[in-house]
Amino acid sequence: MTAIDPVANLSALIRCPSVTPAEGGALTALEAMLKPLGFAVDRVMATEDGTPDIENLYARLxxxxxxxxxxxxxxxxxxGDESAWTHGxxxxxxxxxxxYSRGAVDMKGGIACFVAxxxxxxxxxxxxxxxxxFLITGDEEGPAINGTTKxxxxxxxxxxxxxxxxxxxxxxxDQLGDMIKIGRRGSLSGTITVHGVQGHAAYPHLADSPVRGILALTQALMDPPFDxxxxxxxxxxxxxxxxxxxNKAVNVIPAKASASFNIRFNDTWDADTLKAEIIARLDRAAAESPLRPGRPPVRYDLVWSERPSHVFLTRNNALIASLSKAIEMVTxxxxxxxxxxxxxxxRFIKDYCPVVEFGLVGQTxxxxxxxxxHRRPPNPDRDL
Ligand SMILES: [Zn+2]
Known part of the structure; x- marks a missing residue:
């Protein structure tokens, strides 16, 4: 039977230099493993203006x-620095x-094991x-626009x-069998710009320092904890x-200051309630900062980064239990x-079906x- 050895599968995949967005022969190598097993294989090209075309693969048995x-x-x-690698x-x-090699754990190793x-x-x-x-994308490490979603x-x-x-x-x-991911935190990012009035550092009453404003606003974002x-x-x-x-001049109060932030959030929040909380904190700090006594509220604007990642938690106990049992049997x-x-x-797949994650040890x-x-040679008694 072909493709039964995960080590051979992995070395075939690794030898394809598929640095995003290049297919690099990796999907062709995967197709060559799947077709003899009886899979119907589709290669799906995805395109979008302003991003590289990406080849993806879907196969069903x-x-x-x-x-x-x-x-x-x-x-x-x-x-990275190729000369720093001990092995090519x-x-x-x-x-x-x-x-050794790029993709050994993230995540050609996982695919090689799936196939085996x-x-x-x-x-x-x-x-x-x-x-x-098999739903395999060539765009996870890149913009992730022409990949899993499409x-x-x-x-x-x-x-x-x-x-x-x-x-x-x-x-x-640390070791195979340590951890299943059953959910992921959400992620939301934004940039605040505070608008002040430029002036002489010796005459602050004639200016309005945006540095005081940005410190007040960023502190309000970091304290107190969200939950x-x-x-x-x-x-x-x-x-x-x-x-x-x-600002390069020590005697000039600058006109403008900006700050960016990223929050990783749990299911206490969704992107909308979290945005509302962040705006409330900023407005409060803008109105009443001890760094700006007697001053009118900080003038600021806030731009959200595109596409927040939504938080999710998989509650399918049968799926989690069967995966846990399989891992326990082998490891x-x-x-x-x-x-x-x-x-x-x-985070995209959870909209279609319950999803759990399990792969190799991620240290490198x-x-x-x-x-x-490769933890141990195949053991037929434990084969699942
Ligand atoms: Zn990965």
Whole structure:
């Protein structure tokens, strides 16, 4: 049976230099693994003005239900300083039981394992009772505009529907079996600009320092905390990521100051209630800052970054329990259910079916010498 060995699958994928937006041969390599297993494979090109064209792949085996989707991406981030790599970034070299190269853990490794798992299942059990599909994008590490969202829309338009999805992004902090992601925090960003009046630093009553204004507003964003966390989520957290005044003269009060912020929020909020809270904090601080006694309110404007990422939590206990059980059988570890970390394409998939995430150990993702460990040779007794 082809594609049964995850290590061979992974080295074939890794040797394709598919740095976003390049397909790099990776989807062709994947197609060559899936077709002999009986998958019907579609290559779907997505385009949008101002972004690179992206090739994606959708493949399905079986026609009935239940229908499980494996989701992931074959694109990888740039290699950075190539001379700093111990092994070539597209070499798929194995040393000390680890395979080196860009994408080994994020996330060609996950895809290689998906394919091997399907191949083994067919070999051990014959034809599937339900259906398995692969929804693979080439645009996860880039703008994510011509990737998962459009591929989901394309597949749904032709009648595809799914009962559950497993995303193979690296989710384990230290060892395989540590952690399943069952949700993700939302993410929202914005930029505030405070408008002051330029003037002489010795005559502040004739000017209006925007630095005082921006400090008042940014403090109000960071304190007090937005919430104390929930049973399943850590507390929402806002970071001011930059404050910019760009004033080179020490004796001049500048005219303008700006600051950007990003908040990772839990399901205490949605994007709209959170925006309202942020505006309320800013308006309060603008009106009554101790940094600006006796002054009229701070004049500011606020621009939201496009497309907030929405928070989600998967409550499908059957899906979570069956994945946990499978992980425990193979790794002897009981995975923690977590909602930590950044966003992922699961935030788009959750609108179509329940979604959970489980992949490799993520310690070296996006780093020089990215590498993944093949934990143990296939064990037929434990095969799922
Ligand atoms: Zn990834």
């Amino acid at each position: 079986g026609t009935g239900g239940p229908h499980l989707m494996f989701a992931g991406h074959t694109d990888v981030v740039p290699v 970034p597209f070499s798929a070299d194995i040393a000390d039981g680890q395979m 798992a399907v191949a083994r299942h067919i070999e051990n059990n014959g034809p599937l009772k339900g259906s398995i599909s 591929l989901l829309e394309w597949a749904a338009a032709k009648g595809e529907c799914w009962d559950a999805c497993l995303v193979g992004e690296p989710t384990n902090p 104390g966390g929930t049973d399943t989520f850590q507390p929402s957290n806002l970071e001011v990521t930059t404050i910019d005044v760009a 002897d570890r009981e995975p923690k259910l977590s909602t930590t970390g950044g966003t992922s394409d699961a 993702m996006h780093m020089v010498d990215e590498r993944g460990r």
